[in-house]
Amino acid sequence: MAVTKKRAVATNGLPDISYETIETQLTFRHYPGDRFTHSDLGLSVADVRDMYRNMLLQRRFEERSAQMYGRQKIGGFLHLYIGQEAISTGSVYALKPGLDSVITAYRDHGIALAVGMSSNECMAELFGRVDGCSNGKGGSMHFFSKEKRMFGGHGIVGAHIPLASGIAFAHKYREDQGVCICYIGDGAVWQGSFHETLNLASLYKLPVVYVIENNEYAMGTAVDRAAAETDLFKQGVSYAMPGSLVDGMDVFSVCQSMRDHVALAREGQPSLVEIRTYRYRGHSMSDPGKYRTKDELEQKKNEDPILRLKSYILENNLITVEALDVLDVEVKAEVSASVTFADESPMPPPEAIYEDVYTQKDFPFLTH
Amino acid sequence: MAVTKKRAVATNGLPDISYETIETQLTFRHYPGDRFTHSDLGLSVADVRDMYRNMLLQRRFEERSAQMYGRQKIGGFLHLYIGQEAISTGSVYALKPGLDSVITAYRDHGIALAVGMSSNECMAELFGRVDGCSNGKGGSMHFFSKEKRMFGGHGIVGAHIPLASGIAFAHKYREDQGVCICYIGDGAVWQGSFHETLNLASLYKLPVVYVIENNEYAMGTAVDRAAAETDLFKQGVSYAMPGSLVDGMDVFSVCQSMRDHVALAREGQPSLVEIRTYRYRGHSMSDPGKYRTKDELEQKKNEDPILRLKSYILENNLITVEALDVLDVEVKAEVSASVTFADESPMPPPEAIYEDVYTQKDFPFLTH
Amino acid sequence: MAELQLREAIRAAMVEEMDRDEDIFLMGEEVAEYNGAYKVSEGMRERYGERRVIDTPISENGFAGLGLGAAMNGLRPIIEFMTWNFAFVAIDQIINNAAKIRYMSGGQFSFPIVFRGPNGAAGQLAATHNTSVEALYSCFPGLKVISISNPDDAKGLLKSAIRDDDPVVFLESEFMYGMRGEVSEAEDYTIPIGKARIAREGDAVTIIGHNKSYWRALEAADMLAKDGYAAEVIDPRTIRPFDWDTVIHSVKKTNRCVIVDESNPFASVASEVAFQIQARAFDDLDAPVHRVTAKDTPAPYAKSLIEYYMPSAEDVYHACRQVMYLN
Amino acid sequence: MAELQLREAIRAAMVEEMDRDEDIFLMGEEVAEYNGAYKVSEGMRERYGERRVIDTPISENGFAGLGLGAAMNGLRPIIEFMTWNFAFVAIDQIINNAAKIRYMSGGQFSFPIVFRGPNGAAGQLAATHNTSVEALYSCFPGLKVISISNPDDAKGLLKSAIRDDDPVVFLESEFMYGMRGEVSEAEDYTIPIGKARIAREGDAVTIIGHNKSYWRALEAADMLAKDGYAAEVIDPRTIRPFDWDTVIHSVKKTNRCVIVDESNPFASVASEVAFQIQARAFDDLDAPVHRVTAKDTPAPYAKSLIEYYMPSAEDVYHACRQVMYLN
Numbered sequence A, B: 001m002a003v004t005k006k007r008a009v010a011t012n013g014l015p016d017i018s019y020e021t022i023e024t025q026l027t028f029r030h031y032p033g034d035r036f037t038h039s040d041l042g043l044s045v046a047d048v049r050d051m052y053r054n055m056l057l058q059r060r061f062e063e064r065s066a067q068m069y070g071r072q073k074i075g076g077f078l079h080l081y082i083g084q085e086a087i088s089t090g091s092v093y094a095l096k097p098g099l100d101s102v103i104t105a106y107r108d109h110g111i112a113l114a115v116g117m118s119s120n121e122c123m124a125e126l127f128g129r130v131d132g133c134s135n136g137k138g139g140s141m142h143f144f145s146k147e148k149r150m151f152g153g154h155g156i157v158g159a160h161i162p163l164a165s166g167i168a169f170a171h172k173y174r175e176d177q178g179v180c181i182c183y184i185g186d187g188a189v190w191q192g193s194f195h196e197t198l199n200l201a202s203l204y205k206l207p208v209v210y211v212i213e214n215n216e217y218a219m220g221t222a223v224d225r226a227a228a229e230t231d232l233f234k235q236g237v238s239y240a241m242p243g244s245l246v247d248g249m250d251v252f253s254v255c256q257s258m259r260d261h262v263a264l265a266r267e268g269q270p271s272l273v274e275i276r277t278y279r280y281r282g283h284s285m286s287d288p289g290k291y292r293t294k295d296e297l298e299q300k301k302n303e304d305p306i307l308r309l310k311s312y313i314l315e316n317n318l319i320t321v322e323a324l325d326v327l328d329v330e331v332k333a334e335v336s337a338s339v340t341f342a343d344e345s346p347m348p349p350p351e352a353i354y355e356d357v358y359t360q361k362d363f364p365f366l367t368h
Numbered sequence C, D: 001m002a003e004l005q006l007r008e009a010i011r012a013a014m015v016e017e018m019d020r021d022e023d024i025f026l027m028g029e030e031v032a033e034y035n036g037a038y039k040v041s042e043g044m045r046e047r048y049g050e051r052r053v054i055d056t057p058i059s060e061n062g063f064a065g066l067g068l069g070a071a072m073n074g075l076r077p078i079i080e081f082m083t084w085n086f087a088f089v090a091i092d093q094i095i096n097n098a099a100k101i102r103y104m105s106g107g108q109f110s111f112p113i114v115f116r117g118p119n120g121a122a123g124q125l126a127a128t129h130n131t132s133v134e135a136l137y138s139c140f141p142g143l144k145v146i147s148i149s150n151p152d153d154a155k156g157l158l159k160s161a162i163r164d165d166d167p168v169v170f171l172e173s174e175f176m177y178g179m180r181g182e183v184s185e186a187e188d189y190t191i192p193i194g195k196a197r198i199a200r201e202g203d204a205v206t207i208i209g210h211n212k213s214y215w216r217a218l219e220a221a222d223m224l225a226k227d228g229y230a231a232e233v234i235d236p237r238t239i240r241p242f243d244w245d246t247v248i249h250s251v252k253k254t255n256r257c258v259i260v261d262e263s264n265p266f267a268s269v270a271s272e273v274a275f276q277i278q279a280r281a282f283d284d285l286d287a288p289v290h291r292v293t294a295k296d297t298p299a300p301y302a303k304s305l306i307e308y309y310m311p312s313a314e315d316v317y318h319a320c321r322q323v324m325y326l327n
């Protein structure tokens, strides 16, 4: 902390008295798009293919759920992740499956499919059926998979932020080398839980990476109408946490940044990453999205992470167009099968209402 | 925001790939002690005398209340401000009485006496009597004076932070040019309300100054055991808010800093000031203060803001020793009179329990 | 009488009051540019500008407290919660500051503020988005709590709430925002806080229901009417203070009572109403007071389960028959 | 039997369980270096080190949620709130996450966590520091709520709570921390959650009281004994789930009941207990169920007022005489 002595005029017309300044230099990392090749990242062609397939699966799954919502197969809210798939796929590729943990908010289908939850259990959950990943109790906003270490799916904005630090705390406590990634929206930054938790994470040196998925809007509120400081990666300064800014439309940039930050976490240094992205659809199904122009939307669609990866693959002759087309067919078939699966899965019977509330089997519920 | 391109080795043994950095320069103001003279600040000798008297009054009032607590005239918690008096006095001197507003936490006797609340009403409140500044309903932690624009005295750590922005919001809404100063402890910085509110204040350009009275401890927790980043004035970065660091043992430094920041607020720019100070007594009456050494305490007592001002006065021949002694006697008499006043004030009668809950006079309380 | 949607009636109340009093402003998430998540405040930003209709970040604790500070300093805020589920992060401001500061200041500072938004179940939104909060807030002295069931009450009571110098928790319903109903066109129409409404007179049984539950009570009354029994249906409208006189008077006539409350049962408003009835009309009761509530579980997502979770008109009907010893 | 202070009994429970199970840790404000604001955790930091006994900043929402995340990932946290008054800023974590995530995840994630700390009035601390929260938490399915009145129950029930795989809200009392009482020295002494304790048998009236109110109930029973009446005194100990059988059985014998509850009255535990009694023992009641609660106001600071505010043994005694038709 450099202290500089200088003389300056007081702002309010008081006598010209001397005061000093304290100068600090901050450095953040920046991961722009189109900077990393798959070989920079040490990814094989098979890896690239898997990434592409995974992003495509998320896209098609959600397009299909939108359709099913229209047919009233799905109730409640449905928040689509379309446009943001490079974040889920890119970041999950930085994790050790079966060891590391993820947790996110209610826009959770993408992350769920990225960590390997099946289309079937996800679609069945949307349909509210017993074979759903949450037994039909959670719905779109509450996908969970203990097996895949996907800790939800959370509907209260900001409420999962402390959970993530707790998950990381347990990793550290058990010394199992695991790390937790917590995804939050740009809108969630302004919940108190963000502030409290990032300080705790830094104080306790927890193995956690906080990822802000900045898709420019929280419902109808553009980032600059909610944030006094719109460079969200700077929030880490308050907690002595390293911060990075990442282009979220390039899956390789995401992957590289998350590898670096996950490595930091594994060494016991929590950090904050702002990934800039965009959601193509409305906030939820009922949102006409009047707060943005068509032009803005179209322009962003040009940066589409899936098309971008496709171009990259083709330009670099990694996979043939024909092979990609086959992938597309395969993914569509998987999604269609999940709709059939969901439709055939039974609705939970009334008695199920009392299941899953307590671990205690004979809890004496009030019945009148 | 300067973006620098450079090459660096990734932290986790990945291939050496290029990333860029974003560099930002931050500048904070610093108001150390012993830098400002009273004439720098345009203060007359009478002003200096008033400041001295006011700080002394706080000191003697609290020494006396500690005594009365020992005699069980006072119940509940009693948090003493002793050691921090330069902050209350110095900052209130930067305000326009009758226009500007103040609000603080439970360690509120000093601010109350600084804004001109009488020793009588304050002591009577401690005694839980009808002539107390809160009719005996609030006690030590809840001093209020609508007349003096003292908005409390608040016992839940962090809960008054948003109130301050609301008070400032009303000043702005009514365009009355008023400003609100909000005092918070170093411990309160880690409540979510701090984060939420500072963002709101900055977003809405509210005329508010947030003052962190960093007295090094929150109960038994030293700042560096609670704060991942111990330079608390840097918190403003997250909200694009100017920040300053001030020596809280020098009433002139406090006064100058607060004039500058209050002026900023009056122009619609909220800001954050960290004032470093020390509390000589335990957190409350029951705290033996084992978390700090005697040496530390003694050293801090050498910086005593009242002794310091006294030395300044004498060194600069502003007031004679004799005159200061007279002041001392006067202040002691005032405090003694307040004890008599409080003792003679009646206890609230049982019916008073239902008064002051609602403005509605005939609210139908449940009585069984 | 004009026919208005519930959301329009609420808006009309806010607009009439804001036209009348410059000190009133509306603040909340998406209330301004977006015209309200449920379009309650549609057009208000245009009418009053951004000085008086104000969007917030997702910082409920912050803006609830900001509203309270503004109220302490002389303004009359209306704070909208997108739903009351999202007010749990702000509850400290409401129950520690709104409810208690007036008292702790010896009456110096008042809180002429309204916190409003939809309460209770709203379908397949799962457990965190379906909480009923009336009992939680009603137990705190210092607050007033209103829960409305129709456009006319909404308008008349919201106008009273805005004018009231005490903090009011005002509970609406997503499911009812589109519901139409006749609204008085009387100039400056207000309904006093603390007065229940006898929606239908009868002598066979008293059915009490607020908010959506009021409609279940009415439907059950219709079913009983087909059986030849006249149920008295009471909408308490205000939960704190509660209009005990109206309820006790009714129970003394019907000698039996069923309370419908879509909250979880334990320590609900229904519990309190039952307590008061047995305390104040003990000798008049021919049967124990019954209640029909949501199940004693979190709210599930699945359609089959959430329907079972909620109190139904049939449940109410059967409870009535039970207290009438007809089963 | 050993005589322990309440705080020692609570500490003994934590220590025995932490000795037994590495996955248990204690976290909260001032629990470690300072040995606890009320010295409940004295010596524990020394015993277990800073890995397992952890001080926090004043960030209740943050560390309550951190505890929940740790529980989801296999640990068994004990989270201390310095008092329950300070948990309102964290209530969203408890009622939306602790109570509901297990359900929303279809039972995949459990929360073996205890939130503990002193509840209710603690003298001249004014309104924000004297709230009773038992009803607030008990209404949420997914939680268990325990409120203890003496060292023996504290030890036996806290051990059960720590072992329980569901989230438990454990309510203590500043005023009782120093109170001494016999504590079983049985090895691995636990008391089942959900079982009331009949503290004194009698046939004249049933008096129910938990936490500090239990002692008011006992005192009133002593006063009645002097009048020649044997009151039955029940300490429910667990509020959720509540032991209805024990209470109903007692009321069927005594035919009258007084509930002591230092909460504000509206929608309190007392309301629920009264509801259940009139529903389940209607024909056995010879008088309406009465309750003695704190006044329907915020808690005042002045000594004269706070004494009047709290339920007293005399109040309980008079309520008993009233339901016994002796007044």
Ligand SMILES: Cc1ncc(C[n+]2csc(CCOP(=O)(O)OP(=O)(O)O)c2C)c(N)n1
Pocket: A107, A155, A156, A157, A158, A184, A185, A186, A187, A188, A189, A215, A217, A218, A219, A283, C029, C058, C060, C082, C086, C089
């Ligand atoms: C505490 C709380 N407040 C408000 C809401 C309503 N709400 C749901 S999503 C949302 C916007 C969140 O935006 P952001 O965090 O940017 O995530 P995105 O939708 O862009 O993924 C709001 C206000 C909520 N669920 N929880």
Ligand SMILES: Cc1ncc(C[n+]2csc(CCOP(=O)(O)OP(=O)(O)O)c2C)c(N)n1
Pocket: B107, B155, B156, B157, B158, B184, B185, B186, B187, B188, B189, B215, B217, B218, B219, B283, D029, D058, D060, D082, D086, D089
């Ligand atoms: C929300 C909340 N949590 C905990 C407490 C208990 N408590 C009272 S004061 C205090 C320490 C506050 O320290 P600081 O903010 O530094 O203020 P100081 O006492 O130094 O003036 C704590 C933990 C409280 N009153 N409110």
Ligand SMILES: [Mg+2]
Pocket: A185, A186, A187, A213, A214, A215, A216, A217, A218, A219
């Ligand atoms: Mg967003």
Ligand SMILES: [Mg+2]
Pocket: B185, B186, B187, B213, B214, B215, B216, B217, B218, B219
């Ligand atoms: Mg401090």
